[in-house]
Amino acid sequence: MTSQPSAAGPAIVWFRDDLRLSDNPALRAASESGRPVLCVYIHDDGRDGQRPLGGAAKWWLHGSLERLGESLKQIGAQLHLFEGAAGDILPRITAATDAAAVYWNRRYTASGINVDTAIKQTLRERDVVVESFNGHLLYEPWQVTTKSGDPVKVFTPFWRAARALGDPDRPLARPRSINGYRWRDGISPAPVSLADLKLEPTKPDWAGGMREAWTRGEAGAQERLATFLESEMKGYAENRNRPDMASTSRLSPYLRFGEISPRQIWHAAHAALESGRTDAGRDDLDKFLSEIGWREFSYHLLFYNPDLSARNYNNRFDAFPWKTDGKALRAWQKALTGYPIVDAGLRQLWTTGWMHNRVRMIVASFLIKHLLIDWREGEAWFWDTLVDADPANNAASWQWVAGSGADAAPYFRIFNPIGQGEKFDPEGDYVRHWVPELAMLPNRVIHRPWDAAPHELRRANIELGKTYPNPFVDHDAARTRALEAFQTLKSAA
Numbered sequence: 001m002t003s004q005p006s007a008a009g010p011a012i013v014w015f016r017d018d019l020r021l022s023d024n025p026a027l028r029a030a031s032e033s034g035r036p037v038l039c040v041y042i043h044d045d046g047r048d049g050q051r052p053l054g055g056a057a058k059w060w061l062h063g064s065l066e067r068l069g070e071s072l073k074q075i076g077a078q079l080h081l082f083e084g085a086a087g088d089i090l091p092r093i094t095a096a097t098d099a100a101a102v103y104w105n106r107r108y109t110a111s112g113i114n115v116d117t118a119i120k121q122t123l124r125e126r127d128v129v130v131e132s133f134n135g136h137l138l139y140e141p142w143q144v145t146t147k148s149g150d151p152v153k154v155f156t157p158f159w160r161a162a163r164a165l166g167d168p169d170r171p172l173a174r175p176r177s178i179n180g181y182r183w184r185d186g187i188s189p190a191p192v193s194l195a196d197l198k199l200e201p202t203k204p205d206w207a208g209g210m211r212e213a214w215t216r217g218e219a220g221a222q223e224r225l226a227t228f229l230e231s232e233m234k235g236y237a238e239n240r241n242r243p244d245m246a247s248t249s250r251l252s253p254y255l256r257f258g259e260i261s262p263r264q265i266w267h268a269a270h271a272a273l274e275s276g277r278t279d280a281g282r283d284d285l286d287k288f289l290s291e292i293g294w295r296e297f298s299y300h301l302l303f304y305n306p307d308l309s310a311r312n313y314n315n316r317f318d319a320f321p322w323k324t325d326g327k328a329l330r331a332w333q334k335a336l337t338g339y340p341i342v343d344a345g346l347r348q349l350w351t352t353g354w355m356h357n358r359v360r361m362i363v364a365s366f367l368i369k370h371l372l373i374d375w376r377e378g379e380a381w382f383w384d385t386l387v388d389a390d391p392a393n394n395a396a397s398w399q400w401v402a403g404s405g406a407d408a409a410p411y412f413r414i415f416n417p418i419g420q421g422e423k424f425d426p427e428g429d430y431v432r433h434w435v436p437e438l439a440m441l442p443n444r445v446i447h448r449p450w451d452a453a454p455h456e457l458r459r460a461n462i463e464l465g466k467t468y469p470n471p472f473v474d475h476d477a478a479r480t481r482a483l484e485a486f487q488t489l490k491s492a493a
Protein backbone atom coordinates (compact mmCIF):
# COMPACT_ATOMS: atom_id res chain seq x y z
CA MET A 1 0.00 0.00 0.00
CA THR A 2 2.99 2.32 0.00
CA SER A 3 3.70 2.28 -3.74
CA GLN A 4 4.18 5.63 -5.45
CA PRO A 5 2.34 6.57 -8.64
CA SER A 6 4.26 5.49 -11.72
CA ALA A 7 4.80 7.54 -14.85
CA ALA A 8 2.58 5.12 -16.79
CA GLY A 9 -0.07 4.79 -14.09
CA PRO A 10 -3.69 5.41 -14.99
CA ALA A 11 -5.92 8.36 -14.18
CA ILE A 12 -8.93 7.16 -12.21
CA VAL A 13 -12.41 8.60 -12.70
CA TRP A 14 -14.51 7.85 -9.66
CA PHE A 15 -18.14 7.93 -10.80
CA ARG A 16 -20.77 8.67 -8.17
CA ASP A 17 -23.90 10.76 -8.85
CA ASP A 18 -22.70 11.64 -12.35
CA LEU A 19 -23.46 8.57 -14.47
CA ARG A 20 -22.95 10.21 -17.86
CA LEU A 21 -20.26 10.82 -20.47
CA SER A 22 -21.27 14.30 -21.61
CA ASP A 23 -20.68 17.36 -19.45
CA ASN A 24 -18.67 15.26 -17.04
CA PRO A 25 -15.71 17.38 -15.86
CA ALA A 26 -14.02 14.51 -14.00
CA LEU A 27 -14.13 12.24 -17.04
CA ARG A 28 -12.93 15.11 -19.23
CA ALA A 29 -9.96 15.78 -16.93
CA ALA A 30 -8.96 12.12 -16.90
CA SER A 31 -9.25 11.74 -20.65
CA GLU A 32 -7.16 14.87 -21.21
CA SER A 33 -4.48 13.74 -18.75
CA GLY A 34 -2.76 11.67 -21.41
CA ARG A 35 -2.92 8.63 -19.13
CA PRO A 36 -4.95 5.46 -19.53
CA VAL A 37 -8.34 6.07 -17.94
CA LEU A 38 -9.61 3.72 -15.25
CA CYS A 39 -13.36 4.19 -14.66
CA VAL A 40 -14.57 3.12 -11.24
CA TYR A 41 -17.89 2.94 -9.41
CA ILE A 42 -17.94 1.89 -5.74
CA HIS A 43 -21.21 0.68 -4.24
CA ASP A 44 -20.86 1.53 -0.57
CA ASP A 45 -24.42 0.58 0.45
CA GLY A 46 -24.36 2.29 3.82
CA ARG A 47 -20.70 1.75 4.60
CA ASP A 48 -18.61 4.89 5.07
CA GLY A 49 -21.56 6.47 6.92
CA GLN A 50 -23.56 6.96 3.70
CA ARG A 51 -27.32 6.63 3.84
CA PRO A 52 -28.11 3.35 2.03
CA LEU A 53 -30.14 3.80 -1.13
CA GLY A 54 -33.80 2.86 -1.03
CA GLY A 55 -35.21 -0.01 -3.07
CA ALA A 56 -36.48 2.06 -6.02
CA ALA A 57 -33.25 4.06 -6.27
CA LYS A 58 -31.24 0.83 -6.27
CA TRP A 59 -33.34 -0.42 -9.15
CA TRP A 60 -32.66 2.83 -11.00
CA LEU A 61 -28.94 2.62 -10.27
CA HIS A 62 -28.71 -0.88 -11.76
CA GLY A 63 -29.97 0.26 -15.15
CA SER A 64 -27.91 3.42 -15.06
CA LEU A 65 -24.66 1.56 -14.35
CA GLU A 66 -25.46 -0.91 -17.10
CA ARG A 67 -25.99 1.91 -19.63
CA LEU A 68 -22.90 3.78 -18.44
CA GLY A 69 -20.80 0.63 -18.86
CA GLU A 70 -22.11 0.17 -22.42
CA SER A 71 -21.46 3.82 -23.33
CA LEU A 72 -17.92 3.70 -21.95
CA LYS A 73 -17.24 0.53 -23.92
CA GLN A 74 -18.27 2.30 -27.13
CA ILE A 75 -15.53 4.87 -26.63
CA GLY A 76 -12.80 2.48 -25.52
CA ALA A 77 -13.10 2.29 -21.74
CA GLN A 78 -14.59 -0.08 -19.22
CA LEU A 79 -16.55 0.56 -16.05
CA HIS A 80 -15.11 -1.35 -13.08
CA LEU A 81 -17.51 -1.96 -10.22
CA PHE A 82 -16.50 -2.48 -6.61
CA GLU A 83 -18.37 -3.07 -3.41
CA GLY A 84 -17.30 -1.72 -0.03
CA ALA A 85 -16.37 1.47 1.76
CA ALA A 86 -14.85 3.92 -0.70
CA GLY A 87 -12.47 5.16 1.98
CA ASP A 88 -10.96 1.71 1.99
CA ILE A 89 -11.40 0.61 -1.64
CA LEU A 90 -10.31 3.68 -3.59
CA PRO A 91 -6.88 4.09 -1.96
CA ARG A 92 -6.32 0.35 -2.48
CA ILE A 93 -7.20 0.54 -6.19
CA THR A 94 -4.99 3.59 -6.56
CA ALA A 95 -2.04 1.81 -4.97
CA ALA A 96 -2.57 -1.50 -6.77
CA THR A 97 -2.69 0.14 -10.21
CA ASP A 98 -0.01 2.78 -9.48
CA ALA A 99 -2.57 5.39 -10.44
CA ALA A 100 -1.13 8.88 -10.78
CA ALA A 101 -4.34 10.87 -10.57
CA VAL A 102 -7.91 10.56 -9.30
CA TYR A 103 -10.78 12.75 -10.48
CA TRP A 104 -14.34 13.04 -9.25
CA ASN A 105 -17.33 15.37 -9.32
CA ARG A 106 -18.33 16.75 -5.94
CA ARG A 107 -21.18 15.60 -3.70
CA TYR A 108 -22.79 17.56 -0.91
CA THR A 109 -23.97 15.24 1.86
CA ALA A 110 -21.96 15.56 5.06
CA SER A 111 -20.95 11.89 4.97
CA GLY A 112 -19.92 12.21 1.31
CA ILE A 113 -17.85 15.31 1.98
CA ASN A 114 -16.14 13.63 4.96
CA VAL A 115 -15.23 10.53 2.98
CA ASP A 116 -13.98 12.59 0.03
CA THR A 117 -11.88 14.86 2.24
CA ALA A 118 -10.26 11.90 3.97
CA ILE A 119 -9.52 10.13 0.67
CA LYS A 120 -8.10 13.31 -0.82
CA GLN A 121 -5.73 13.65 2.09
CA THR A 122 -4.60 10.01 1.99
CA LEU A 123 -3.94 10.12 -1.75
CA ARG A 124 -2.18 13.47 -1.76
CA GLU A 125 0.14 12.22 0.95
CA ARG A 126 1.14 9.58 -1.59
CA ASP A 127 1.72 12.18 -4.29
CA VAL A 128 -1.37 11.20 -6.24
CA VAL A 129 -3.01 14.12 -8.01
CA VAL A 130 -6.60 14.53 -6.77
CA GLU A 131 -9.03 16.96 -8.34
CA SER A 132 -12.72 17.47 -7.83
CA PHE A 133 -15.23 19.40 -9.95
CA ASN A 134 -18.77 20.70 -9.98
CA GLY A 135 -20.80 18.28 -12.08
CA HIS A 136 -24.07 18.33 -10.12
CA LEU A 137 -25.21 21.93 -9.72
CA LEU A 138 -25.47 25.17 -11.66
CA TYR A 139 -23.64 27.01 -8.89
CA GLU A 140 -21.70 25.67 -5.93
CA PRO A 141 -23.63 26.07 -2.65
CA TRP A 142 -20.99 28.41 -1.23
CA GLN A 143 -21.00 30.66 -4.30
CA VAL A 144 -24.51 31.94 -3.54
CA THR A 145 -24.57 34.29 -0.56
CA THR A 146 -26.39 37.25 0.91
CA LYS A 147 -24.78 40.67 0.45
CA SER A 148 -22.97 40.14 3.73
CA GLY A 149 -21.63 36.77 2.59
CA ASP A 150 -23.95 34.52 4.59
CA PRO A 151 -25.99 31.51 3.42
CA VAL A 152 -29.39 32.48 2.00
CA LYS A 153 -32.49 31.29 3.83
CA VAL A 154 -35.28 32.35 1.48
CA PHE A 155 -35.78 31.06 -2.07
CA THR A 156 -36.47 34.29 -3.99
CA PRO A 157 -33.34 36.16 -2.84
CA PHE A 158 -31.39 32.91 -3.20
CA TRP A 159 -32.38 32.54 -6.83
CA ARG A 160 -31.82 36.24 -7.50
CA ALA A 161 -28.31 35.98 -6.04
CA ALA A 162 -27.63 32.80 -7.99
CA ARG A 163 -28.76 34.35 -11.27
CA ALA A 164 -26.61 37.41 -10.57
CA LEU A 165 -23.58 35.09 -10.84
CA GLY A 166 -24.30 34.90 -14.56
CA ASP A 167 -25.25 32.03 -16.82
CA PRO A 168 -23.90 28.65 -15.79
CA ASP A 169 -20.93 27.32 -17.76
CA ARG A 170 -21.60 25.72 -21.12
CA PRO A 171 -21.74 21.93 -20.90
CA LEU A 172 -18.71 19.91 -21.97
CA ALA A 173 -18.92 17.65 -25.01
CA ARG A 174 -18.83 13.89 -24.61
CA PRO A 175 -15.32 12.48 -25.19
CA ARG A 176 -15.16 10.76 -28.60
CA SER A 177 -12.70 8.12 -27.52
CA ILE A 178 -10.83 7.23 -24.40
CA ASN A 179 -7.64 5.30 -23.88
CA GLY A 180 -9.13 2.83 -21.42
CA TYR A 181 -6.94 1.24 -18.75
CA ARG A 182 -6.50 -2.51 -19.15
CA TRP A 183 -7.26 -4.19 -15.86
CA ARG A 184 -4.90 -7.07 -15.12
CA ASP A 185 -6.21 -10.23 -13.50
CA GLY A 186 -5.02 -10.68 -9.98
CA ILE A 187 -5.13 -7.00 -9.02
CA SER A 188 -6.72 -6.68 -5.62
CA PRO A 189 -9.33 -5.44 -4.81
CA ALA A 190 -11.05 -7.33 -7.60
CA PRO A 191 -13.97 -5.76 -9.45
CA VAL A 192 -17.37 -7.38 -9.09
CA SER A 193 -20.13 -7.87 -11.64
CA LEU A 194 -23.26 -5.73 -11.77
CA ALA A 195 -25.32 -8.77 -10.74
CA ASP A 196 -23.10 -9.15 -7.65
CA LEU A 197 -24.35 -5.77 -6.41
CA LYS A 198 -27.90 -7.20 -6.20
CA LEU A 199 -29.50 -3.86 -6.94
CA GLU A 200 -32.59 -5.16 -8.72
CA PRO A 201 -35.37 -6.97 -6.89
CA THR A 202 -35.82 -10.63 -7.79
CA LYS A 203 -38.15 -12.50 -5.47
CA PRO A 204 -40.56 -10.82 -5.72
CA ASP A 205 -39.74 -8.65 -8.73
CA TRP A 206 -41.75 -5.55 -7.88
CA ALA A 207 -40.12 -3.35 -10.50
CA GLY A 208 -42.43 -4.12 -13.46
CA GLY A 209 -44.26 -0.77 -13.28
CA MET A 210 -40.98 1.13 -13.08
CA ARG A 211 -39.52 -0.79 -16.01
CA GLU A 212 -42.54 0.19 -18.09
CA ALA A 213 -42.37 3.84 -17.04
CA TRP A 214 -38.70 4.62 -17.50
CA THR A 215 -35.66 4.29 -19.75
CA ARG A 216 -32.71 4.59 -17.42
CA GLY A 217 -29.38 6.02 -18.56
CA GLU A 218 -27.93 9.04 -20.33
CA ALA A 219 -29.62 8.41 -23.69
CA GLY A 220 -32.98 8.09 -21.90
CA ALA A 221 -32.34 11.39 -20.16
CA GLN A 222 -31.51 13.19 -23.41
CA GLU A 223 -34.59 11.72 -25.09
CA ARG A 224 -36.79 12.82 -22.17
CA LEU A 225 -35.34 16.32 -22.28
CA ALA A 226 -35.88 16.63 -26.05
CA THR A 227 -39.49 15.45 -25.80
CA PHE A 228 -40.19 17.82 -22.94
CA LEU A 229 -38.67 20.83 -24.67
CA GLU A 230 -40.27 20.14 -28.02
CA SER A 231 -43.75 19.13 -27.03
CA GLU A 232 -44.42 19.41 -23.30
CA MET A 233 -42.83 22.61 -22.00
CA LYS A 234 -45.48 24.76 -23.67
CA GLY A 235 -47.89 25.72 -20.90
CA TYR A 236 -45.55 24.57 -18.10
CA ALA A 237 -46.07 27.80 -16.13
CA GLU A 238 -49.79 27.07 -15.91
CA ASN A 239 -50.06 23.30 -16.22
CA ARG A 240 -47.20 22.10 -14.04
CA ASN A 241 -49.68 21.68 -11.21
CA ARG A 242 -51.86 19.29 -13.18
CA PRO A 243 -51.14 15.65 -12.39
CA ASP A 244 -53.64 14.57 -15.04
CA MET A 245 -51.44 16.04 -17.80
CA ALA A 246 -47.89 15.23 -18.99
CA SER A 247 -46.98 18.72 -17.91
CA THR A 248 -43.59 18.42 -16.19
CA SER A 249 -40.24 17.16 -17.45
CA ARG A 250 -39.93 13.96 -15.38
CA LEU A 251 -36.17 14.54 -15.41
CA SER A 252 -35.80 14.20 -11.63
CA PRO A 253 -34.33 10.67 -11.44
CA TYR A 254 -31.88 11.48 -14.23
CA LEU A 255 -30.79 14.60 -12.34
CA ARG A 256 -30.57 12.62 -9.12
CA PHE A 257 -28.13 10.11 -10.61
CA GLY A 258 -26.44 12.61 -12.88
CA GLU A 259 -27.44 11.04 -16.16
CA ILE A 260 -28.02 14.62 -17.19
CA SER A 261 -26.59 17.79 -15.68
CA PRO A 262 -28.53 20.93 -14.80
CA ARG A 263 -26.13 22.87 -17.06
CA GLN A 264 -27.19 20.73 -20.02
CA ILE A 265 -30.86 21.33 -19.21
CA TRP A 266 -30.32 25.05 -18.75
CA HIS A 267 -28.55 25.57 -22.06
CA ALA A 268 -30.75 23.17 -24.05
CA ALA A 269 -33.90 24.91 -22.78
CA HIS A 270 -32.60 28.33 -23.78
CA ALA A 271 -31.45 27.03 -27.16
CA ALA A 272 -34.86 25.44 -27.81
CA LEU A 273 -36.61 28.73 -27.11
CA GLU A 274 -34.20 30.84 -29.11
CA SER A 275 -34.22 28.54 -32.15
CA GLY A 276 -38.01 28.21 -32.15
CA ARG A 277 -37.81 24.42 -31.56
CA THR A 278 -40.42 24.80 -28.84
CA ASP A 279 -43.78 26.56 -28.74
CA ALA A 280 -43.22 27.28 -25.06
CA GLY A 281 -43.14 30.89 -23.95
CA ARG A 282 -40.53 32.75 -21.94
CA ASP A 283 -42.73 32.43 -18.84
CA ASP A 284 -42.74 28.63 -19.24
CA LEU A 285 -38.95 28.59 -19.54
CA ASP A 286 -38.44 30.87 -16.54
CA LYS A 287 -40.80 28.85 -14.38
CA PHE A 288 -39.17 25.59 -15.40
CA LEU A 289 -35.68 26.90 -14.67
CA SER A 290 -36.80 28.31 -11.33
CA GLU A 291 -37.81 24.75 -10.35
CA ILE A 292 -34.24 23.74 -11.12
CA GLY A 293 -33.50 26.73 -8.86
CA TRP A 294 -35.42 25.00 -6.05
CA ARG A 295 -33.11 22.05 -6.49
CA GLU A 296 -30.12 24.40 -6.15
CA PHE A 297 -31.72 25.94 -3.06
CA SER A 298 -32.26 22.51 -1.51
CA TYR A 299 -28.58 21.69 -2.02
CA HIS A 300 -27.63 25.03 -0.51
CA LEU A 301 -29.76 24.16 2.54
CA LEU A 302 -28.29 20.66 2.78
CA PHE A 303 -24.74 21.94 2.52
CA TYR A 304 -25.23 24.33 5.44
CA ASN A 305 -27.56 22.00 7.39
CA PRO A 306 -26.02 18.54 6.97
CA ASP A 307 -28.68 16.80 9.07
CA LEU A 308 -31.58 18.19 7.03
CA SER A 309 -33.23 14.76 6.68
CA ALA A 310 -33.07 14.04 10.40
CA ARG A 311 -33.57 17.32 12.29
CA ASN A 312 -36.04 20.15 12.11
CA TYR A 313 -34.45 23.11 10.35
CA ASN A 314 -36.60 25.25 12.63
CA ASN A 315 -35.98 23.74 16.06
CA ARG A 316 -39.26 25.13 17.41
CA PHE A 317 -40.73 22.00 15.81
CA ASP A 318 -38.70 19.79 18.16
CA ALA A 319 -41.54 20.15 20.65
CA PHE A 320 -44.27 19.18 18.19
CA PRO A 321 -46.66 16.52 19.57
CA TRP A 322 -46.39 13.97 16.74
CA LYS A 323 -48.56 10.89 17.02
CA THR A 324 -47.15 7.39 16.90
CA ASP A 325 -49.85 5.63 14.93
CA GLY A 326 -48.73 2.55 13.03
CA LYS A 327 -52.21 1.88 11.67
CA ALA A 328 -52.50 5.35 10.17
CA LEU A 329 -48.99 5.23 8.73
CA ARG A 330 -49.71 1.87 7.10
CA ALA A 331 -53.02 3.11 5.63
CA TRP A 332 -51.09 6.01 4.08
CA GLN A 333 -48.25 3.83 2.80
CA LYS A 334 -50.68 1.31 1.34
CA ALA A 335 -52.69 4.07 -0.36
CA LEU A 336 -55.86 3.22 1.53
CA THR A 337 -56.66 6.56 3.17
CA GLY A 338 -60.09 6.87 1.54
CA TYR A 339 -59.14 10.20 -0.08
CA PRO A 340 -58.89 9.49 -3.81
CA ILE A 341 -56.19 12.04 -4.75
CA VAL A 342 -54.00 10.90 -1.84
CA ASP A 343 -54.39 7.23 -2.68
CA ALA A 344 -53.84 7.90 -6.39
CA GLY A 345 -50.53 9.65 -5.67
CA LEU A 346 -49.28 6.95 -3.34
CA ARG A 347 -50.15 4.28 -5.90
CA GLN A 348 -48.40 6.20 -8.68
CA LEU A 349 -45.38 6.25 -6.36
CA TRP A 350 -45.56 2.55 -5.56
CA THR A 351 -45.99 1.52 -9.19
CA THR A 352 -43.66 3.88 -11.06
CA GLY A 353 -41.27 5.17 -8.37
CA TRP A 354 -42.34 8.75 -9.11
CA MET A 355 -45.15 11.10 -8.12
CA HIS A 356 -46.26 14.43 -9.52
CA ASN A 357 -45.05 17.40 -7.44
CA ARG A 358 -48.51 18.76 -6.63
CA VAL A 359 -49.57 15.34 -5.40
CA ARG A 360 -46.36 14.94 -3.39
CA MET A 361 -47.39 18.11 -1.55
CA ILE A 362 -50.94 16.82 -1.00
CA VAL A 363 -49.90 13.39 0.32
CA ALA A 364 -47.16 14.90 2.49
CA SER A 365 -49.56 17.44 3.96
CA PHE A 366 -52.05 14.63 4.61
CA LEU A 367 -49.51 12.54 6.53
CA ILE A 368 -48.20 15.45 8.56
CA LYS A 369 -51.37 17.42 9.19
CA HIS A 370 -54.32 15.04 8.85
CA LEU A 371 -52.57 12.13 10.55
CA LEU A 372 -50.13 14.16 12.69
CA ILE A 373 -47.32 11.79 11.79
CA ASP A 374 -43.74 13.06 11.94
CA TRP A 375 -42.52 14.27 8.52
CA ARG A 376 -39.45 12.04 8.94
CA GLU A 377 -41.67 8.94 8.51
CA GLY A 378 -42.84 10.30 5.17
CA GLU A 379 -39.34 11.30 4.15
CA ALA A 380 -38.15 7.76 4.87
CA TRP A 381 -40.99 6.20 2.86
CA PHE A 382 -40.24 8.44 -0.11
CA TRP A 383 -36.54 7.65 0.28
CA ASP A 384 -37.32 3.96 -0.14
CA THR A 385 -39.90 4.22 -2.92
CA LEU A 386 -38.86 7.15 -5.17
CA VAL A 387 -36.53 6.57 -8.11
CA ASP A 388 -35.51 10.22 -7.70
CA ALA A 389 -35.01 9.96 -3.89
CA ASP A 390 -32.61 12.82 -3.36
CA PRO A 391 -30.72 13.72 -0.18
CA ALA A 392 -31.38 17.45 -0.64
CA ASN A 393 -34.73 17.72 -2.45
CA ASN A 394 -36.52 15.10 -0.39
CA ALA A 395 -35.53 16.41 3.02
CA ALA A 396 -35.98 20.08 2.09
CA SER A 397 -39.40 19.42 0.52
CA TRP A 398 -40.73 17.39 3.47
CA GLN A 399 -39.63 20.13 5.85
CA TRP A 400 -41.19 22.71 3.53
CA VAL A 401 -44.57 20.98 3.75
CA ALA A 402 -44.28 20.45 7.52
CA GLY A 403 -43.56 24.12 8.06
CA SER A 404 -40.31 23.31 9.84
CA GLY A 405 -38.12 24.08 6.82
CA ALA A 406 -36.49 27.14 5.29
CA ASP A 407 -38.91 29.47 3.50
CA ALA A 408 -41.53 26.84 4.31
CA ALA A 409 -45.28 26.75 3.84
CA PRO A 410 -46.87 28.22 6.98
CA TYR A 411 -47.95 25.52 9.41
CA PHE A 412 -51.58 26.54 9.17
CA ARG A 413 -51.69 25.82 5.42
CA ILE A 414 -53.49 22.49 5.49
CA PHE A 415 -54.24 21.15 2.05
CA ASN A 416 -57.82 20.06 1.64
CA PRO A 417 -57.45 16.80 -0.31
CA ILE A 418 -60.93 17.16 -1.78
CA GLY A 419 -60.50 20.75 -2.96
CA GLN A 420 -56.99 20.05 -4.24
CA GLY A 421 -58.25 17.07 -6.21
CA GLU A 422 -61.13 19.05 -7.72
CA LYS A 423 -58.87 21.94 -8.65
CA PHE A 424 -55.90 20.09 -10.11
CA ASP A 425 -57.56 16.91 -11.42
CA PRO A 426 -60.85 18.48 -12.50
CA GLU A 427 -62.11 15.60 -14.66
CA GLY A 428 -60.79 12.98 -12.25
CA ASP A 429 -58.60 11.39 -14.93
CA TYR A 430 -55.61 11.04 -12.60
CA VAL A 431 -57.72 9.38 -9.90
CA ARG A 432 -59.46 7.10 -12.41
CA HIS A 433 -56.09 5.92 -13.72
CA TRP A 434 -54.54 5.12 -10.36
CA VAL A 435 -57.64 4.17 -8.37
CA PRO A 436 -59.54 2.17 -10.99
CA GLU A 437 -62.08 0.90 -8.48
CA LEU A 438 -63.51 4.46 -8.52
CA ALA A 439 -63.36 4.84 -12.31
CA MET A 440 -67.11 4.65 -12.90
CA LEU A 441 -68.02 7.44 -10.49
CA PRO A 442 -69.32 10.69 -12.01
CA ASN A 443 -66.89 13.65 -12.00
CA ARG A 444 -69.00 15.42 -9.37
CA VAL A 445 -68.08 12.88 -6.69
CA ILE A 446 -64.84 11.34 -7.97
CA HIS A 447 -62.88 13.20 -5.28
CA ARG A 448 -65.53 12.59 -2.58
CA PRO A 449 -67.02 9.12 -3.10
CA TRP A 450 -68.79 9.28 0.29
CA ASP A 451 -71.04 12.01 -1.18
CA ALA A 452 -72.19 9.78 -4.04
CA ALA A 453 -75.84 8.74 -4.01
CA PRO A 454 -76.48 5.03 -3.28
CA HIS A 455 -77.51 4.42 -6.91
CA GLU A 456 -74.29 6.10 -8.15
CA LEU A 457 -72.20 3.84 -5.94
CA ARG A 458 -74.19 0.79 -7.07
CA ARG A 459 -73.78 1.66 -10.74
CA ALA A 460 -70.03 2.15 -10.19
CA ASN A 461 -69.77 -1.22 -8.37
CA ILE A 462 -68.47 0.47 -5.25
CA GLU A 463 -69.19 -0.61 -1.73
CA LEU A 464 -67.54 1.96 0.52
CA GLY A 465 -65.63 0.33 3.33
CA LYS A 466 -65.27 -2.83 1.21
CA THR A 467 -64.14 -2.13 -2.37
CA TYR A 468 -62.72 1.27 -1.41
CA PRO A 469 -62.11 2.53 2.15
CA ASN A 470 -64.11 5.16 3.97
CA PRO A 471 -61.99 8.23 4.80
CA PHE A 472 -59.43 7.27 7.45
CA VAL A 473 -60.03 10.60 9.18
CA ASP A 474 -62.72 13.23 8.68
CA HIS A 475 -61.20 16.25 6.94
CA ASP A 476 -62.80 18.96 9.10
CA ALA A 477 -62.04 17.18 12.36
CA ALA A 478 -58.46 16.46 11.27
CA ARG A 479 -57.97 20.08 10.28
CA THR A 480 -59.15 21.31 13.67
CA ARG A 481 -56.94 18.77 15.44
CA ALA A 482 -53.90 19.82 13.38
CA LEU A 483 -54.44 23.50 14.09
CA GLU A 484 -54.71 22.73 17.81
CA ALA A 485 -51.50 20.71 17.70
CA PHE A 486 -49.68 23.46 15.82
CA GLN A 487 -51.01 25.94 18.36
CA THR A 488 -48.79 24.23 20.96
CA LEU A 489 -45.77 25.46 18.98
CA LYS A 490 -47.00 29.00 19.27
CA SER A 491 -47.45 28.75 23.00
CA ALA A 492 -44.02 27.07 23.32
CA ALA A 493 -42.35 29.94 21.42
Ligand SMILES: Cc1cc2nc3c(=O)[nH]c(=O)nc-3n(C[C@H](O)[C@H](O)[C@H](O)COP(=O)(O)OP(=O)(O)OC[C@H]3O[C@@H](n4cnc5c(N)ncnc54)[C@H](O)[C@@H]3O)c2cc1C
Pocket residue numbers: 240248249250251252253255256288291292293294295296298355356357358360361364382386388389390391393394395397398401
Ligand atom coordinates in the same frame (compact mmCIF):
# COMPACT_ATOMS: atom_id res chain seq x y z
C1 LIG B 1 -42.74 15.87 -0.07
C2 LIG B 1 -41.89 16.06 -1.29
C3 LIG B 1 -40.79 15.24 -1.50
C4 LIG B 1 -39.98 15.43 -2.62
N1 LIG B 1 -38.90 14.59 -2.82
C5 LIG B 1 -38.10 14.78 -3.90
C6 LIG B 1 -36.99 13.93 -4.13
O1 LIG B 1 -36.68 13.02 -3.34
N2 LIG B 1 -36.26 14.12 -5.25
C7 LIG B 1 -36.53 15.13 -6.13
O2 LIG B 1 -35.82 15.27 -7.12
N3 LIG B 1 -37.55 15.96 -5.90
C8 LIG B 1 -38.35 15.82 -4.84
N4 LIG B 1 -39.41 16.66 -4.64
C9 LIG B 1 -39.56 17.84 -5.51
C10 LIG B 1 -40.45 17.64 -6.75
O3 LIG B 1 -41.66 17.05 -6.40
C11 LIG B 1 -39.79 16.78 -7.84
O4 LIG B 1 -38.49 17.26 -8.10
C12 LIG B 1 -40.59 16.82 -9.13
O5 LIG B 1 -41.89 16.37 -8.92
C13 LIG B 1 -39.91 15.99 -10.18
O6 LIG B 1 -40.67 15.96 -11.34
P1 LIG B 1 -40.15 16.64 -12.66
O7 LIG B 1 -38.77 16.20 -12.96
O8 LIG B 1 -41.18 16.39 -13.70
O9 LIG B 1 -40.15 18.18 -12.25
P2 LIG B 1 -40.13 19.50 -13.13
O10 LIG B 1 -41.31 20.30 -12.74
O11 LIG B 1 -39.97 19.21 -14.57
O12 LIG B 1 -38.86 20.27 -12.57
C14 LIG B 1 -37.55 20.11 -13.14
C15 LIG B 1 -36.56 19.71 -12.06
O13 LIG B 1 -36.49 20.71 -11.05
C16 LIG B 1 -36.28 20.11 -9.77
N5 LIG B 1 -37.43 20.43 -8.90
C17 LIG B 1 -38.72 20.62 -9.27
N6 LIG B 1 -39.48 20.94 -8.19
C18 LIG B 1 -38.64 20.94 -7.14
C19 LIG B 1 -38.82 21.20 -5.74
N7 LIG B 1 -40.01 21.56 -5.23
N8 LIG B 1 -37.76 21.10 -4.93
C20 LIG B 1 -36.53 20.79 -5.41
N9 LIG B 1 -36.30 20.53 -6.73
C21 LIG B 1 -37.34 20.61 -7.57
C22 LIG B 1 -36.20 18.61 -9.99
O14 LIG B 1 -34.84 18.25 -10.09
C23 LIG B 1 -36.94 18.44 -11.31
O15 LIG B 1 -36.54 17.30 -12.02
C24 LIG B 1 -40.26 16.47 -3.53
C25 LIG B 1 -41.38 17.29 -3.31
C26 LIG B 1 -42.18 17.08 -2.20
C27 LIG B 1 -43.37 17.98 -1.99
